Amino acid sequence: MKLPMAKVAGVSLGILTAIGGFVDIGDLVTNAVVGSRFGLSLAWVVAVSVGGIAVFAHMSGKVTAVSGRATFEIIRERLGPRAALANLIGSTAMTLLTLMAEIGGVALGLQLLTGVMPVAFILPVALLLWLALWRVKFTVLENVAGLMGLLLFAFLVALFKLGPDWGELGRQIVQQTPATGEGPLTYAFYAVALFGAGMTPYEVFFFSSGAAEEKWGRRDLWLSRVNVSLGFPIGGMLAVSIAACAAVVMLPAGIGVSSLSQVVAPVGVAFGVAGLVVVLVGVLAATSGAALETALSCGYSIAQYAGWPWGKRLRPAQAPQFHAILLVVIILGCLVMLSGIDPVMVTEFSVVFSAVALPLTYFPILVVANDPQYLGDQTNGRVMNFFALIYLVIVMVAAVAAIPLMILTRMGA
Amino acid sequence: MRWRQRASEPPARGIEKVAASLLTIALLVGCGIAKDPLAVALGDGSSATASAAFALEHHSSGRLTGPTARTMLDDARRELSTAMEQVSALSASGDRADVQADALPLLARAVHDLHTAADRIGSAEADAAAARLRDDATALERLEKQAASLR
Numbered sequence: 071m072k073l074p075m076a077k078v079a080g081v082s083l084g085i086l087t088a089i090g091g092f093v094d095i096g097d098l099v100t101n102a103v104v105g106s107r108f109g110l111s112l113a114w115v116v117a118v119s120v121g122g123i124a125v126f127a128h129m130s131g132k133v134t135a136v137s138g139r140a141t142f143e144i145i146r147e148r149l150g151p152r153a154a155l156a157n158l159i160g161s162t163a164m165t166l167l168t169l170m171a172e173i174g175g176v177a178l179g180l181q182l183l184t185g186v187m188p189v190a191f192i193l194p195v196a197l198l199l200w201l202a203l204w205r206v207k208f209t210v211l212e213n214v215a216g217l218m219g220l221l222l223f224a225f226l227v228a229l230f231k232l233g234p235d236w237g238e239l240g241r242q243i244v245q246q247t248p249a250t251g252e253g254p255l256t257y258a259f260y261a262v263a264l265f266g267a268g269m270t271p272y273e274v275f276f277f278s279s280g281a282a283e284e285k286w287g288r289r290d291l292w293l294s295r296v297n298v299s300l301g302f303p304i305g306g307m308l309a310v311s312i313a314a315c316a317a318v319v320m321l322p323a324g325i326g327v328s329s330l331s332q333v334v335a336p337v338g339v340a341f342g343v344a345g346l347v348v349v350l351v352g353v354l355a356a357t358s359g360a361a362l363e364t365a366l367s368c369g370y371s372i373a374q375y376a377g378w379p380w381g382k383r384l385r386p387a388q389a390p391q392f393h394a395i396l397l398v399v400i401i402l403g404c405l406v407m408l409s410g411i412d413p414v415m416v417t418e419f420s421v422v423f424s425a426v427a428l429p430l431t432y433f434p435i436l437v438v439a440n441d442p443q444y445l446g447d448q449t450n451g452r453v454m455n456f457f458a459l460i461y462l463v464i465v466m467v468a469a470v471a472a473i474p475l476m477i478l479t480r481m482g483a
Numbered sequence: 484m485r486w487r488q489r490a491s492e493p494p495a496r497g498i499e500k501v502a503a504s505l506l507t508i509a510l511l512v513g514c515g516i517a518k519d520p521l522a523v524a525l526g527d528g529s530s531a532t533a534s535a536a537f538a539l540e541h542h543s544s545g546r547l548t549g550p551t552a553r554t555m556l557d558d559a560r561r562e563l564s565t566a567m568e569q570v571s572a573l574s575a576s577g578d579r580a581d582v583q584a585d586a587l588p589l590l591a592r593a594v595h596d597l598h599t600a601a602d603r604i605g606s607a608e609a610d611a612a613a614a615r616l617r618d619d620a621t622a623l624e625r626l627e628k629q630a631a632s633l634r
Binding site for chain 1: 518520523526527529530531533534537538541545546547548549550551553554555558562620624
Protein backbone atom coordinates (compact mmCIF):
# COMPACT_ATOMS: atom_id res chain seq x y z
CA MET A 71 0.00 0.00 0.00
CA LYS A 72 1.43 3.36 -0.97
CA LEU A 73 0.68 6.20 1.42
CA PRO A 74 0.63 9.84 0.33
CA MET A 75 3.27 12.06 1.97
CA ALA A 76 0.66 14.14 3.79
CA LYS A 77 -0.75 10.97 5.38
CA VAL A 78 2.72 9.80 6.42
CA ALA A 79 3.41 13.20 7.95
CA GLY A 80 0.07 13.06 9.78
CA VAL A 81 0.86 9.62 11.18
CA SER A 82 4.36 10.66 12.28
CA LEU A 83 2.95 13.74 13.96
CA GLY A 84 0.32 11.66 15.75
CA ILE A 85 2.95 9.27 17.07
CA LEU A 86 5.24 12.08 18.16
CA THR A 87 2.45 13.90 19.98
CA ALA A 88 1.41 10.65 21.68
CA ILE A 89 5.00 10.26 22.93
CA GLY A 90 5.25 13.86 24.11
CA GLY A 91 1.74 13.76 25.54
CA PHE A 92 2.25 10.58 27.55
CA VAL A 93 4.56 12.18 30.10
CA ASP A 94 3.01 14.76 32.42
CA ILE A 95 3.87 16.07 35.90
CA GLY A 96 2.60 12.86 37.53
CA ASP A 97 4.86 10.69 35.38
CA LEU A 98 7.83 13.05 35.82
CA VAL A 99 7.65 13.17 39.61
CA THR A 100 6.52 9.60 40.31
CA ASN A 101 9.09 7.97 38.01
CA ALA A 102 11.92 10.02 39.47
CA VAL A 103 10.81 9.31 43.06
CA VAL A 104 10.61 5.60 42.30
CA GLY A 105 13.97 5.57 40.49
CA SER A 106 15.72 7.31 43.38
CA ARG A 107 14.33 4.86 45.93
CA PHE A 108 13.79 1.56 44.13
CA GLY A 109 16.06 1.81 41.10
CA LEU A 110 14.37 0.20 38.10
CA SER A 111 12.67 -2.54 40.12
CA LEU A 112 9.27 -0.95 39.37
CA ALA A 113 9.86 -0.49 35.62
CA TRP A 114 7.47 -3.38 35.03
CA VAL A 115 4.62 -1.21 36.31
CA VAL A 116 5.30 1.34 33.55
CA ALA A 117 5.17 -1.48 30.99
CA VAL A 118 1.86 -2.71 32.43
CA SER A 119 0.33 0.78 32.48
CA VAL A 120 1.44 1.48 28.90
CA GLY A 121 -0.36 -1.68 27.78
CA GLY A 122 -3.49 -0.62 29.70
CA ILE A 123 -3.62 2.93 28.42
CA ALA A 124 -3.04 1.67 24.85
CA VAL A 125 -5.88 -0.87 25.09
CA PHE A 126 -8.43 1.53 26.58
CA ALA A 127 -7.39 4.62 24.58
CA HIS A 128 -7.79 2.64 21.36
CA MET A 129 -11.19 1.34 22.50
CA SER A 130 -12.31 4.83 23.39
CA GLY A 131 -11.03 6.29 20.10
CA LYS A 132 -12.77 3.47 18.23
CA VAL A 133 -16.12 4.25 19.88
CA THR A 134 -15.93 7.84 18.65
CA ALA A 135 -14.53 7.04 15.21
CA VAL A 136 -17.09 4.33 14.42
CA SER A 137 -20.23 5.74 16.05
CA GLY A 138 -19.42 9.37 15.31
CA ARG A 139 -20.60 10.18 18.82
CA ALA A 140 -18.82 11.28 21.98
CA THR A 141 -17.84 8.63 24.52
CA PHE A 142 -19.62 10.23 27.47
CA GLU A 143 -22.79 10.76 25.49
CA ILE A 144 -22.88 7.01 24.74
CA ILE A 145 -21.94 6.03 28.30
CA ARG A 146 -24.91 8.02 29.59
CA GLU A 147 -27.25 6.48 27.03
CA ARG A 148 -25.93 2.96 27.55
CA LEU A 149 -25.51 2.82 31.36
CA GLY A 150 -28.16 5.31 32.37
CA PRO A 151 -27.76 8.82 33.85
CA ARG A 152 -26.91 7.66 37.41
CA ALA A 153 -24.06 5.30 36.52
CA ALA A 154 -22.75 7.80 33.98
CA LEU A 155 -22.92 10.54 36.61
CA ALA A 156 -20.76 8.46 38.98
CA ASN A 157 -18.29 8.01 36.13
CA LEU A 158 -18.42 11.74 35.34
CA ILE A 159 -17.90 12.85 38.94
CA GLY A 160 -15.04 10.40 39.55
CA SER A 161 -13.12 11.08 36.39
CA THR A 162 -13.74 14.85 36.34
CA ALA A 163 -12.65 15.24 39.97
CA MET A 164 -9.42 13.39 39.18
CA THR A 165 -8.89 15.38 35.99
CA LEU A 166 -9.39 18.62 37.90
CA LEU A 167 -6.87 17.52 40.52
CA THR A 168 -4.46 16.64 37.71
CA LEU A 169 -5.04 20.06 36.13
CA MET A 170 -4.07 21.72 39.43
CA ALA A 171 -0.92 19.59 39.57
CA GLU A 172 -0.04 20.53 35.97
CA ILE A 173 -0.51 24.27 36.63
CA GLY A 174 1.75 23.85 39.66
CA GLY A 175 4.22 21.91 37.50
CA VAL A 176 4.43 24.76 34.96
CA ALA A 177 5.04 27.22 37.82
CA LEU A 178 7.75 24.98 39.33
CA GLY A 179 9.44 24.65 35.93
CA LEU A 180 9.46 28.43 35.56
CA GLN A 181 10.91 28.75 39.07
CA LEU A 182 13.80 26.47 38.10
CA LEU A 183 14.46 28.61 35.03
CA THR A 184 14.15 32.03 36.66
CA GLY A 185 14.55 31.63 40.43
CA VAL A 186 11.24 33.44 41.06
CA MET A 187 8.81 31.86 43.55
CA PRO A 188 6.31 29.58 41.78
CA VAL A 189 3.24 31.27 43.26
CA ALA A 190 4.12 34.38 41.23
CA PHE A 191 3.58 32.43 38.00
CA ILE A 192 0.21 30.87 38.78
CA LEU A 193 -1.97 33.75 37.55
CA PRO A 194 -0.01 34.45 34.33
CA VAL A 195 0.13 30.71 33.56
CA ALA A 196 -3.63 30.36 34.09
CA LEU A 197 -4.29 33.38 31.87
CA LEU A 198 -2.05 32.02 29.09
CA LEU A 199 -3.72 28.61 29.29
CA TRP A 200 -7.16 30.16 28.98
CA LEU A 201 -6.04 32.36 26.05
CA ALA A 202 -4.56 29.32 24.30
CA LEU A 203 -7.79 27.38 24.78
CA TRP A 204 -9.83 30.36 23.61
CA ARG A 205 -7.83 31.35 20.54
CA VAL A 206 -5.51 28.57 19.33
CA LYS A 207 -6.64 25.71 17.08
CA PHE A 208 -6.81 22.19 18.53
CA THR A 209 -4.23 20.70 16.15
CA VAL A 210 -1.79 23.55 16.83
CA LEU A 211 -2.13 23.10 20.61
CA GLU A 212 -1.68 19.34 20.36
CA ASN A 213 1.25 19.44 17.95
CA VAL A 214 3.23 22.25 19.61
CA ALA A 215 2.92 20.80 23.12
CA GLY A 216 3.54 17.23 21.93
CA LEU A 217 6.55 18.07 19.78
CA MET A 218 8.17 20.33 22.38
CA GLY A 219 7.54 17.63 24.96
CA LEU A 220 9.96 15.52 22.95
CA LEU A 221 12.72 17.62 24.53
CA LEU A 222 12.21 15.30 27.49
CA PHE A 223 14.21 12.79 25.45
CA ALA A 224 17.09 14.65 27.10
CA PHE A 225 16.54 12.15 29.96
CA LEU A 226 17.19 9.21 27.65
CA VAL A 227 20.26 10.81 26.07
CA ALA A 228 21.51 11.85 29.53
CA LEU A 229 21.23 8.25 30.69
CA PHE A 230 23.70 7.17 27.99
CA LYS A 231 25.96 10.14 28.73
CA LEU A 232 26.03 9.26 32.43
CA GLY A 233 27.52 5.89 31.47
CA PRO A 234 25.65 3.73 33.97
CA ASP A 235 26.42 0.15 34.88
CA TRP A 236 23.93 -1.40 32.45
CA GLY A 237 24.25 -4.79 34.09
CA GLU A 238 23.19 -3.30 37.41
CA LEU A 239 20.21 -1.52 35.81
CA GLY A 240 19.24 -4.81 34.16
CA ARG A 241 19.46 -6.60 37.51
CA GLN A 242 17.18 -3.95 39.05
CA ILE A 243 14.59 -4.51 36.30
CA VAL A 244 14.45 -8.27 36.90
CA GLN A 245 14.80 -7.96 40.69
CA GLN A 246 11.23 -6.65 41.21
CA THR A 247 11.52 -6.52 45.00
CA PRO A 248 11.90 -3.58 47.40
CA ALA A 249 15.39 -2.05 47.55
CA THR A 250 17.38 -2.21 50.79
CA GLY A 251 15.76 -0.10 53.49
CA GLU A 252 12.38 0.05 51.74
CA GLY A 253 9.43 -1.94 53.01
CA PRO A 254 7.03 -4.05 50.93
CA LEU A 255 4.15 -1.66 51.64
CA THR A 256 6.09 1.32 50.29
CA TYR A 257 6.98 -0.74 47.23
CA ALA A 258 3.31 -1.62 46.74
CA PHE A 259 2.25 2.01 47.27
CA TYR A 260 4.61 3.23 44.55
CA ALA A 261 3.53 0.42 42.22
CA VAL A 262 -0.06 1.71 42.54
CA ALA A 263 1.02 5.37 42.21
CA LEU A 264 3.06 4.61 39.09
CA PHE A 265 0.13 2.70 37.62
CA GLY A 266 -2.18 5.64 38.38
CA ALA A 267 0.29 8.06 36.80
CA GLY A 268 0.50 5.97 33.63
CA MET A 269 -3.24 5.39 33.26
CA THR A 270 -4.66 8.80 34.21
CA PRO A 271 -8.34 8.87 33.17
CA TYR A 272 -8.08 12.16 31.26
CA GLU A 273 -5.73 10.63 28.67
CA VAL A 274 -8.44 8.25 27.48
CA PHE A 275 -11.22 10.85 27.25
CA PHE A 276 -8.85 13.31 25.63
CA PHE A 277 -7.82 10.69 23.08
CA SER A 278 -11.42 9.92 22.06
CA SER A 279 -12.61 13.53 22.07
CA GLY A 280 -9.46 14.51 20.17
CA ALA A 281 -10.45 11.90 17.58
CA ALA A 282 -13.77 13.72 17.20
CA GLU A 283 -12.00 17.11 17.01
CA GLU A 284 -9.89 15.75 14.18
CA LYS A 285 -13.00 14.23 12.55
CA TRP A 286 -11.82 10.63 12.65
CA GLY A 287 -14.01 8.09 10.90
CA ARG A 288 -13.84 4.33 10.32
CA ARG A 289 -11.02 4.86 7.83
CA ASP A 290 -8.86 6.36 10.58
CA LEU A 291 -9.01 3.38 12.94
CA TRP A 292 -5.59 2.23 11.75
CA LEU A 293 -4.27 5.67 12.74
CA SER A 294 -5.54 5.05 16.25
CA ARG A 295 -3.83 1.65 16.34
CA VAL A 296 -0.52 3.11 15.12
CA ASN A 297 -0.68 6.03 17.57
CA VAL A 298 -1.36 3.90 20.62
CA SER A 299 0.91 1.00 19.69
CA LEU A 300 3.92 3.21 18.93
CA GLY A 301 3.35 6.52 20.70
CA PHE A 302 2.45 5.24 24.17
CA PRO A 303 5.21 2.59 24.37
CA ILE A 304 7.85 5.12 23.35
CA GLY A 305 6.36 7.53 25.91
CA GLY A 306 6.68 4.70 28.45
CA MET A 307 10.33 4.27 27.52
CA LEU A 308 10.78 7.97 28.20
CA ALA A 309 9.17 7.51 31.62
CA VAL A 310 11.54 4.63 32.42
CA SER A 311 14.53 6.76 31.36
CA ILE A 312 13.45 9.40 33.92
CA ALA A 313 13.45 6.70 36.60
CA ALA A 314 16.79 5.37 35.33
CA CYS A 315 18.45 8.81 35.52
CA ALA A 316 17.29 9.12 39.14
CA ALA A 317 18.49 5.56 39.84
CA VAL A 318 21.94 6.33 38.43
CA VAL A 319 22.49 9.76 39.99
CA MET A 320 20.24 10.18 43.04
CA LEU A 321 20.05 6.66 44.48
CA PRO A 322 23.84 6.28 45.02
CA ALA A 323 23.97 9.83 46.47
CA GLY A 324 21.39 8.86 49.12
CA ILE A 325 18.86 11.37 47.79
CA GLY A 326 15.21 10.39 47.70
CA VAL A 327 13.61 12.64 45.08
CA SER A 328 10.89 14.86 46.53
CA SER A 329 10.94 17.93 44.28
CA LEU A 330 11.02 18.84 40.59
CA SER A 331 14.49 20.34 40.98
CA GLN A 332 15.78 16.87 41.89
CA VAL A 333 13.92 15.31 38.95
CA VAL A 334 15.81 17.37 36.36
CA ALA A 335 19.18 17.54 38.15
CA PRO A 336 20.58 14.31 36.57
CA VAL A 337 20.34 15.91 33.11
CA GLY A 338 22.39 18.82 34.46
CA VAL A 339 24.96 16.37 35.79
CA ALA A 340 25.20 14.77 32.34
CA PHE A 341 25.15 17.85 30.08
CA GLY A 342 25.64 20.88 32.29
CA VAL A 343 23.56 24.05 32.17
CA ALA A 344 22.63 23.73 28.45
CA GLY A 345 21.14 20.28 29.00
CA LEU A 346 19.32 21.47 32.08
CA VAL A 347 17.71 24.35 30.19
CA VAL A 348 16.65 22.00 27.36
CA VAL A 349 15.02 19.55 29.75
CA LEU A 350 13.31 22.37 31.65
CA VAL A 351 11.77 23.63 28.39
CA GLY A 352 10.61 20.04 27.83
CA VAL A 353 9.10 19.96 31.31
CA LEU A 354 7.28 23.25 30.62
CA ALA A 355 5.95 21.89 27.32
CA ALA A 356 4.85 18.59 28.88
CA THR A 357 3.15 20.18 31.87
CA SER A 358 1.50 23.02 29.95
CA GLY A 359 0.38 20.56 27.26
CA ALA A 360 -1.09 18.30 29.94
CA ALA A 361 -2.74 21.33 31.60
CA LEU A 362 -4.45 22.13 28.29
CA GLU A 363 -5.47 18.50 27.84
CA THR A 364 -6.88 18.19 31.35
CA ALA A 365 -8.85 21.43 31.05
CA LEU A 366 -10.23 20.26 27.70
CA SER A 367 -11.02 16.83 29.15
CA CYS A 368 -13.14 18.44 31.89
CA GLY A 369 -14.99 20.45 29.24
CA TYR A 370 -15.45 17.44 26.97
CA SER A 371 -16.75 15.12 29.70
CA ILE A 372 -19.21 17.53 31.31
CA ALA A 373 -20.55 18.91 28.00
CA GLN A 374 -20.88 15.41 26.50
CA TYR A 375 -22.74 14.15 29.57
CA ALA A 376 -25.07 17.14 29.58
CA GLY A 377 -25.65 16.97 25.84
CA TRP A 378 -24.28 20.46 25.19
CA PRO A 379 -22.38 21.39 22.02
CA TRP A 380 -18.67 20.81 22.62
CA GLY A 381 -15.28 21.00 20.97
CA LYS A 382 -12.45 23.37 20.16
CA ARG A 383 -13.65 23.32 16.55
CA LEU A 384 -16.75 25.24 17.67
CA ARG A 385 -16.49 28.95 18.37
CA PRO A 386 -17.38 30.11 21.92
CA ALA A 387 -20.71 31.48 20.67
CA GLN A 388 -21.55 28.03 19.26
CA ALA A 389 -20.51 26.10 22.39
CA PRO A 390 -20.88 28.59 25.27
CA GLN A 391 -21.25 26.02 28.07
CA PHE A 392 -18.17 24.10 26.92
CA HIS A 393 -16.02 27.24 26.85
CA ALA A 394 -17.46 28.37 30.21
CA ILE A 395 -16.40 25.03 31.75
CA LEU A 396 -12.85 25.54 30.44
CA LEU A 397 -12.75 28.96 32.09
CA VAL A 398 -14.22 27.70 35.38
CA VAL A 399 -11.83 24.75 35.74
CA ILE A 400 -8.81 26.96 35.02
CA ILE A 401 -10.00 29.49 37.62
CA LEU A 402 -10.53 26.67 40.15
CA GLY A 403 -7.08 25.20 39.45
CA CYS A 404 -5.51 28.63 39.72
CA LEU A 405 -7.24 29.46 43.03
CA VAL A 406 -6.19 26.19 44.66
CA MET A 407 -2.57 26.60 43.56
CA LEU A 408 -2.55 30.27 44.70
CA SER A 409 -3.29 29.02 48.22
CA GLY A 410 0.39 28.07 48.40
CA ILE A 411 -0.21 24.31 48.46
CA ASP A 412 2.83 22.26 47.46
CA PRO A 413 2.39 21.30 43.75
CA VAL A 414 4.40 18.09 44.25
CA MET A 415 2.03 17.03 47.03
CA VAL A 416 -0.96 17.77 44.76
CA THR A 417 0.76 15.64 42.09
CA GLU A 418 1.24 12.76 44.52
CA PHE A 419 -2.41 12.90 45.56
CA SER A 420 -3.55 13.14 41.94
CA VAL A 421 -1.73 9.94 40.87
CA VAL A 422 -3.00 7.98 43.90
CA PHE A 423 -6.60 9.13 43.50
CA SER A 424 -6.36 8.51 39.75
CA ALA A 425 -5.77 4.88 40.64
CA VAL A 426 -8.90 4.96 42.84
CA ALA A 427 -11.03 6.40 40.02
CA LEU A 428 -9.75 4.08 37.30
CA PRO A 429 -12.61 1.52 37.41
CA LEU A 430 -15.17 4.34 37.09
CA THR A 431 -13.45 5.38 33.86
CA TYR A 432 -12.50 2.10 32.27
CA PHE A 433 -15.45 -0.17 33.02
CA PRO A 434 -18.03 1.92 31.10
CA ILE A 435 -15.69 2.18 28.11
CA LEU A 436 -15.41 -1.60 28.01
CA VAL A 437 -19.20 -1.98 28.19
CA VAL A 438 -19.75 0.48 25.34
CA ALA A 439 -16.99 -1.07 23.21
CA ASN A 440 -18.87 -4.39 23.48
CA ASP A 441 -22.15 -3.00 22.22
CA PRO A 442 -22.75 -3.78 18.51
CA GLN A 443 -25.48 -1.14 18.47
CA TYR A 444 -22.73 1.51 18.53
CA LEU A 445 -19.69 -0.33 17.18
CA GLY A 446 -21.26 -2.63 14.58
CA ASP A 447 -18.58 -4.86 13.05
CA GLN A 448 -15.92 -3.05 15.11
CA THR A 449 -17.30 -4.37 18.41
CA ASN A 450 -14.52 -5.74 20.63
CA GLY A 451 -13.28 -9.18 19.64
CA ARG A 452 -12.15 -11.98 21.97
CA VAL A 453 -8.50 -10.92 22.05
CA MET A 454 -9.28 -7.29 22.88
CA ASN A 455 -11.75 -8.35 25.59
CA PHE A 456 -9.24 -10.81 27.03
CA PHE A 457 -6.67 -8.04 27.54
CA ALA A 458 -9.30 -5.51 28.62
CA LEU A 459 -10.64 -7.88 31.29
CA ILE A 460 -7.15 -8.58 32.61
CA TYR A 461 -6.61 -4.83 32.86
CA LEU A 462 -9.96 -4.35 34.53
CA VAL A 463 -8.90 -6.80 37.26
CA ILE A 464 -5.57 -4.96 37.71
CA VAL A 465 -7.40 -1.63 37.79
CA MET A 466 -9.79 -2.93 40.47
CA VAL A 467 -6.92 -4.22 42.62
CA ALA A 468 -5.08 -0.89 42.29
CA ALA A 469 -8.24 1.08 43.11
CA VAL A 470 -8.99 -0.95 46.24
CA ALA A 471 -5.38 -0.92 47.46
CA ALA A 472 -4.58 2.75 46.79
CA ILE A 473 -6.07 4.48 49.84
CA PRO A 474 -5.15 1.83 52.47
CA LEU A 475 -1.57 1.87 51.14
CA MET A 476 -1.53 5.66 51.18
CA ILE A 477 -2.61 5.69 54.84
CA LEU A 478 -0.31 2.87 55.96
CA THR A 479 2.80 4.27 54.28
CA ARG A 480 1.96 7.92 55.02
CA MET A 481 2.09 8.73 51.29
CA GLY A 482 5.04 6.43 50.65
CA ALA A 483 7.27 7.87 53.40
CA MET B 484 -17.40 -12.12 23.64
CA ARG B 485 -20.52 -10.00 23.91
CA TRP B 486 -22.12 -8.97 27.15
CA ARG B 487 -24.26 -6.23 28.46
CA GLN B 488 -24.32 -4.58 31.86
CA ARG B 489 -27.80 -3.63 32.98
CA ALA B 490 -28.01 -0.39 34.96
CA SER B 491 -30.78 -1.88 37.08
CA GLU B 492 -28.73 -4.87 38.33
CA PRO B 493 -28.66 -5.04 42.17
CA PRO B 494 -25.24 -4.60 43.84
CA ALA B 495 -23.50 -7.77 45.07
CA ARG B 496 -23.66 -7.12 48.82
CA GLY B 497 -21.88 -10.38 49.69
CA ILE B 498 -18.86 -9.32 47.69
CA GLU B 499 -18.86 -5.94 49.44
CA LYS B 500 -18.71 -7.64 52.86
CA VAL B 501 -15.87 -9.94 51.81
CA ALA B 502 -13.97 -6.99 50.34
CA ALA B 503 -14.45 -4.95 53.54
CA SER B 504 -13.22 -7.86 55.70
CA LEU B 505 -10.17 -8.42 53.50
CA LEU B 506 -9.42 -4.70 53.60
CA THR B 507 -9.59 -4.64 57.39
CA ILE B 508 -7.26 -7.65 57.66
CA ALA B 509 -4.86 -6.04 55.18
CA LEU B 510 -4.88 -2.80 57.21
CA LEU B 511 -4.14 -4.63 60.45
CA VAL B 512 -1.31 -6.63 58.86
CA GLY B 513 -0.04 -3.49 57.17
CA CYS B 514 0.11 -1.57 60.47
CA GLY B 515 2.46 -4.27 61.75
CA ILE B 516 4.95 -3.92 58.88
CA ALA B 517 4.78 -0.15 58.30
CA LYS B 518 8.10 1.70 58.56
CA ASP B 519 9.17 3.27 61.86
CA PRO B 520 8.34 7.03 61.89
CA LEU B 521 11.66 7.91 63.57
CA ALA B 522 13.60 6.07 60.85
CA VAL B 523 11.45 7.72 58.16
CA ALA B 524 12.05 11.23 59.54
CA LEU B 525 15.80 10.61 59.86
CA GLY B 526 15.86 9.21 56.32
CA ASP B 527 14.13 12.34 55.04
CA GLY B 528 16.62 14.50 56.92
CA SER B 529 19.58 12.60 55.52
CA SER B 530 18.16 12.79 51.98
CA ALA B 531 17.53 16.55 52.26
CA THR B 532 21.04 17.23 53.56
CA ALA B 533 22.60 15.09 50.81
CA SER B 534 20.49 16.94 48.23
CA ALA B 535 21.75 20.31 49.49
CA ALA B 536 25.37 19.09 49.26
CA PHE B 537 24.66 17.82 45.74
CA ALA B 538 23.25 21.23 44.70
CA LEU B 539 26.29 23.09 46.03
CA GLU B 540 28.82 20.74 44.41
CA HIS B 541 27.17 20.66 41.00
CA HIS B 542 26.55 24.41 40.97
CA SER B 543 30.24 24.93 41.71
CA SER B 544 31.20 22.66 38.81
CA GLY B 545 28.88 24.56 36.44
CA ARG B 546 26.38 21.73 35.98
CA LEU B 547 23.40 23.33 37.68
CA THR B 548 22.02 26.83 37.08
CA GLY B 549 21.83 29.24 40.02
CA PRO B 550 17.99 29.16 40.17
CA THR B 551 17.93 25.35 40.10
CA ALA B 552 20.62 25.00 42.79
CA ARG B 553 18.94 27.62 45.01
CA THR B 554 15.57 25.91 44.59
CA MET B 555 17.17 22.60 45.59
CA LEU B 556 18.60 24.26 48.70
CA ASP B 557 15.23 25.82 49.58
CA ASP B 558 13.47 22.47 49.11
CA ALA B 559 16.12 20.76 51.25
CA ARG B 560 15.74 23.36 53.98
CA ARG B 561 11.97 22.82 54.07
CA GLU B 562 12.31 19.04 54.13
CA LEU B 563 14.97 19.10 56.85
CA SER B 564 12.90 21.42 59.05
CA THR B 565 9.90 19.11 58.67
CA ALA B 566 12.07 16.09 59.58
CA MET B 567 13.32 17.90 62.68
CA GLU B 568 9.78 18.80 63.76
CA GLN B 569 8.70 15.19 63.30
CA VAL B 570 11.61 13.79 65.32
CA SER B 571 11.09 16.23 68.17
CA ALA B 572 7.33 15.51 68.24
CA LEU B 573 7.80 11.74 68.61
CA SER B 574 7.34 10.20 72.04
CA ALA B 575 9.97 7.46 71.97
CA SER B 576 11.04 5.18 74.81
CA GLY B 577 14.03 2.94 75.62
CA ASP B 578 16.68 2.64 72.89
CA ARG B 579 14.55 4.63 70.49
CA ALA B 580 14.57 7.56 72.94
CA ASP B 581 18.39 7.39 72.90
CA VAL B 582 18.41 7.56 69.10
CA GLN B 583 15.95 10.45 69.25
CA ALA B 584 18.17 12.27 71.76
CA ASP B 585 21.20 11.77 69.49
CA ALA B 586 19.24 12.84 66.42
CA LEU B 587 17.95 16.20 67.63
CA PRO B 588 21.32 18.00 68.01
CA LEU B 589 22.48 16.41 64.76
CA LEU B 590 19.42 17.68 62.91
CA ALA B 591 19.90 21.13 64.47
CA ARG B 592 23.50 21.16 63.23
CA ALA B 593 22.38 20.10 59.75
CA VAL B 594 19.79 22.90 59.67
CA HIS B 595 22.48 25.39 60.71
CA ASP B 596 24.93 24.06 58.10
CA LEU B 597 22.25 24.25 55.44
CA HIS B 598 21.48 27.89 56.25
CA THR B 599 25.19 28.70 56.12
CA ALA B 600 25.54 26.80 52.82
CA ALA B 601 22.71 28.78 51.24
CA ASP B 602 24.71 31.98 51.88
CA ARG B 603 27.89 30.43 50.45
CA ILE B 604 26.42 29.22 47.15
CA GLY B 605 28.60 30.34 44.24
CA SER B 606 31.42 31.44 46.56
CA ALA B 607 34.85 29.86 47.11
CA GLU B 608 33.60 28.40 50.42
CA ALA B 609 30.80 26.41 48.76
CA ASP B 610 32.84 23.19 48.56
CA ALA B 611 33.69 23.29 52.26
CA ALA B 612 30.01 23.88 53.08
CA ALA B 613 29.07 20.93 50.86
CA ALA B 614 31.58 18.70 52.66
CA ARG B 615 30.04 19.60 56.04
CA LEU B 616 26.60 18.76 54.70
CA ARG B 617 27.89 15.42 53.41
CA ASP B 618 29.15 14.61 56.93
CA ASP B 619 25.77 15.57 58.39
CA ALA B 620 23.97 13.37 55.84
CA THR B 621 26.21 10.39 56.64
CA ALA B 622 25.64 10.80 60.39
CA LEU B 623 21.87 11.06 59.91
CA GLU B 624 21.87 7.99 57.67
CA ARG B 625 23.71 6.04 60.37
CA LEU B 626 21.08 7.03 62.93
CA GLU B 627 18.30 6.13 60.48
CA LYS B 628 19.72 2.60 60.17
CA GLN B 629 20.03 2.39 63.95
CA ALA B 630 16.39 3.44 64.39
CA ALA B 631 15.22 0.96 61.76
CA SER B 632 17.10 -1.88 63.44
CA LEU B 633 15.38 -1.26 66.77
CA ARG B 634 11.94 -2.48 65.60
